[in-house]
Amino acid sequence: MSDLPDFSSVPDERGHFGIYGGRFVSETLMGALSELEEIYARLKDDAKFRADFDYDLAHYVGRPSPLYFAERLTEKVGGAQIWLKREDLNHTGAHKINNTIGQALLAKHTGKTRVIAETGAGQHGVATATVAARLGMKCVVYMGADDVERQKLNVFRMKLLGAEVVPVTSGSRTLKDAMNEAMRDWVTNVDDTFYIIGTVAGPHPYPMLVRDFQCVIGREARAQSLAQADKLPDALVACVGGGSNAIGLFHPFLNDESVSMYGVEAAGDGIETGRHAAPLAAGRPGVLHGNRTYLMETDDGQIIETHSVSAGLDYPGVGPEHAWLKDTGRVNYVSVTDTEALNAFRELTRVEGIMPALESSHAVAYAEKLAREMPKDKMIVVNLSGRGDKDIHTVASLDHIEV
Amino acid sequence: MSRIANCFEQLSSTGRKALIPFITAGDPAPAHTVGFMHAMVEAGADIIELGVPFSDPMADGPVIQLACERSLAAGTSLSGVLKMVAEFRQSNSDTPVVLMGYLNPIEAMGYEVFADRCVEVGVDGVLLVDLPPEESGDVAPLFRERHLDLVFLLAPTTSEERVALIAKAGSGYLYYVSLKGVTGAATLDVDSVQAKVDTIRKHTKLPVGVGFGIKDADSAKAVSAVADGVVVGSALVQRIADNQGRPEVISGQLQEVLSAMRQAMDAH
Numbered sequence: 001m002s003d004l005p006d007f008s009s010v011p012d013e014r015g016h017f018g019i020y021g022g023r024f025v026s027e028t029l030m031g032a033l034s035e036l037e038e039i040y041a042r043l044k045d046d047a048k049f050r051a052d053f054d055y056d057l058a059h060y061v062g063r064p065s066p067l068y069f070a071e072r073l074t075e076k077v078g079g080a081q082i083w084l085k086r087e088d089l090n091h092t093g094a095h096k097i098n099n100t101i102g103q104a105l106l107a108k109h110t111g112k113t114r115v116i117a118e119t120g121a122g123q124h125g126v127a128t129a130t131v132a133a134r135l136g137m138k139c140v141v142y143m144g145a146d147d148v149e150r151q152k153l154n155v156f157r158m159k160l161l162g163a164e165v166v167p168v169t170s171g172s173r174t175l176k177d178a179m180n181e182a183m184r185d186w187v188t189n190v191d192d193t194f195y196i197i198g199t200v201a202g203p204h205p206y207p208m209l210v211r212d213f214q215c216v217i218g219r220e221a222r223a224q225s226l227a228q229a230d231k232l233p234d235a236l237v238a239c240v241g242g243g244s245n246a247i248g249l250f251h252p253f254l255n256d257e258s259v260s261m262y263g264v265e266a267a268g269d270g271i272e273t274g275r276h277a278a279p280l281a282a283g284r285p286g287v288l289h290g291n292r293t294y295l296m297e298t299d300d301g302q303i304i305e306t307h308s309v310s311a312g313l314d315y316p317g318v319g320p321e322h323a324w325l326k327d328t329g330r331v332n333y334v335s336v337t338d339t340e341a342l343n344a345f346r347e348l349t350r351v352e353g354i355m356p357a358l359e360s361s362h363a364v365a366y367a368e369k370l371a372r373e374m375p376k377d378k379m380i381v382v383n384l385s386g387r388g389d390k391d392i393h394t395v396a397s398l399d400h401i402e403v
Numbered sequence: 404m405s406r407i408a409n410c411f412e413q414l415s416s417t418g419r420k421a422l423i424p425f426i427t428a429g430d431p432a433p434a435h436t437v438g439f440m441h442a443m444v445e446a447g448a449d450i451i452e453l454g455v456p457f458s459d460p461m462a463d464g465p466v467i468q469l470a471c472e473r474s475l476a477a478g479t480s481l482s483g484v485l486k487m488v489a490e491f492r493q494s495n496s497d498t499p500v501v502l503m504g505y506l507n508p509i510e511a512m513g514y515e516v517f518a519d520r521c522v523e524v525g526v527d528g529v530l531l532v533d534l535p536p537e538e539s540g541d542v543a544p545l546f547r548e549r550h551l552d553l554v555f556l557l558a559p560t561t562s563e564e565r566v567a568l569i570a571k572a573g574s575g576y577l578y579y580v581s582l583k584g585v586t587g588a589a590t591l592d593v594d595s596v597q598a599k600v601d602t603i604r605k606h607t608k609l610p611v612g613v614g615f616g617i618k619d620a621d622s623a624k625a626v627s628a629v630a631d632g633v634v635v636g637s638a639l640v641q642r643i644a645d646n647q648g649r650p651e652v653i654s655g656q657l658q659e660v661l662s663a664m665r666q667a668m669d670a671h
Contacts, residue, residue, distance in 0.1 A: 024533040026462040028558035183461045188584040300480045301511025302458040
């Protein structure tokens with residue numbers, strides 16, 4: 001037998017992944033979280049609920065997403081085979097919709113009429129506005145004022161979908177502040193409002209249920225690898241902000257000892273500069289946004305402002321299951337700078353005709369490094385978690401081009 | 404007997420209710436806080452809730468968010484806040500001081516170090532907004548051993564089952580958050596507060612303080628009729644915000660607000 005921990009044992013009944021996770025919120029929200037936990041416990045193995053979820057994923061999202069062998073990129077890099085799990089081809093352009101479909105089904109069961117969300121890059125905001133439009137629910141999305149600026153395209157998409165987008169001007173004006181503001185809204189409107197959290201962070205049961213909804217990525221990738229390559233991949237690579245696309249890919253492989261895993265954080269200007277968003281690389285355990293996890297904080301326990309060219313990774317915390325997986329050693333957490341990610345963005349676009357989101361570009365950049373060190377018969381699966389259309393303004397302005 | 408228990412007992416024996424002001428420590432600058440504390444006691448404060456500033460005050464409205472920002476920008480740290488209490492205690496040994504804030508700065512200091520420091524400087528109780536009883540297993544015993552009160556929140560959304568759980572876990576007093584929302588939000592509804600406080604009293608003999616939505620002498624008086632203590636925060640912090648750089652004006656205004664509340668609460 002192996003020395004691997006029992007990955008199905010987390011979280012425990014109170015939402016703990018080892019010392020991480022939990023439910024650190026103000027009293028007003030405790031009732032709503034218990035209610036959500038009960039509804040999810042009742043529905044998650046319910047045949048009708050599973051069937052509704054699977055139906056929506058197939059016919060509304062367009063799943064399964066392909067597993068694509070990036071042959072030209074592989075040749076160019078000259079090492080292990082690079083395969084892309086094409087979450088960018090999902091409806092709305094990223095993996096985020098897998099989770100919002102699931103949570104929208106839960107919201108329907110609670111009878112609540114209004115949904116709220118926080119968003120960084122805007123992909124989760126768009127995915128939430130999309131399911132809200134489909135269900136005829138009122139939708140408010142909180143977004144850091146700086147992110148509203150750098151992700152204009154997604155802001156307009158959300159508005160077209162009927163959502164109200166609220167720019168958040170407090171603190172660092174990015175994802176963390178959007179989450180604070182969404183929590184404040186929820187505490188005020190808890191009776192009629194369902195909070196659709198976009199990542200595997202926040203108070204229990206969110207890290208668990210978002211993981212469960214995103215695991216469709218890894219289940220498909222596992223079956224596709226066996227069908228298309230006749231073997232399991234040797235390595236998995238995914239970017240980690242909060243970490244929902246990464247946990248979705250990794251989780252179904254955790255017991256496959258031969259599969260190594262790499263979660264890629266945003267190193268921004270470089271870990272050594274302090275201007276980054278890599279709590280697993282350079283942070284320590286603390287409590288923020290309802291859970292205990294690795295955080296970027298000062299010695300006094302104040303949260304540090306983060307930096308990444310990618311709005312979706314620009315967050316000082318990380319999902320508690322990643323914190324736990326880091327400590328167990330099962331997943332390797334690494335980081336990639338803004339420049340490396342931008343280079344990967346350009347390369348994948350030119351070589352494969354696939355324009356990745358800047359978030360996903362971090363994973364591509366690391367996969368290229370890894371592939372160079374591995375023999376040609378090895379296989380790497382990269383989670384291409386989103387498409388890059390939303391980032392065109394950012395890339396253009398770095399090139400001093402006005403779009 | 405702890406300072407907090409003693410305070411409520413004395414008030415109760417004279418038929419009065421506790422007036423509990425909240426200010427953020429170090430707002431607008433660390434040098435002013437102790438002066439404000441003394442001024443508030445002079446104006447009739449019975450217990451002082453001193454906010455420990457945090458970068459991400461998720462349960463607070465804009466008034467206290469900005470107070471946290473001012474305080475942190477002025478260099479306030481948790482160690483600094485503890486020093487303020489030590490300085491306050493040099494000339495006040497009676498008025499209970501409760502530190503109120505978020506868990507992370509405490510966790511960063513280390514629970515045991517923090518608890519020891521609280522005892523050294525004369526802190527009487529601690530209220531951690533994002534620490535429900537379910538997650539307090541590591542912290543509560545350290546506080547209990549040192550006779551530090553751990554004050555918990557109750558909310559309109561708290562089920563009766565949880566009221567019983569929290570009443571058992573809490574000490575010093577219980578803090579009933581009078582409305583669904585953040586600090587400084589709309590006005591509270593006294594009838595619904597009364598109904599909830601009645602439910603709480605079925606489960607505990609601890610005094611019940613009520614906060615959120617108390618803005619002036621009238622609301623303080625109304626709440627004091629149904630609770631053991633009245634907490635006022637944003638209304639005071641707003642005066643600090645309006646008069647930054649003029650600490651003597653701030654002291655005067657804090658006293659003005661509190662004196663009016665004190666008079667209204669004590670009038671029968």
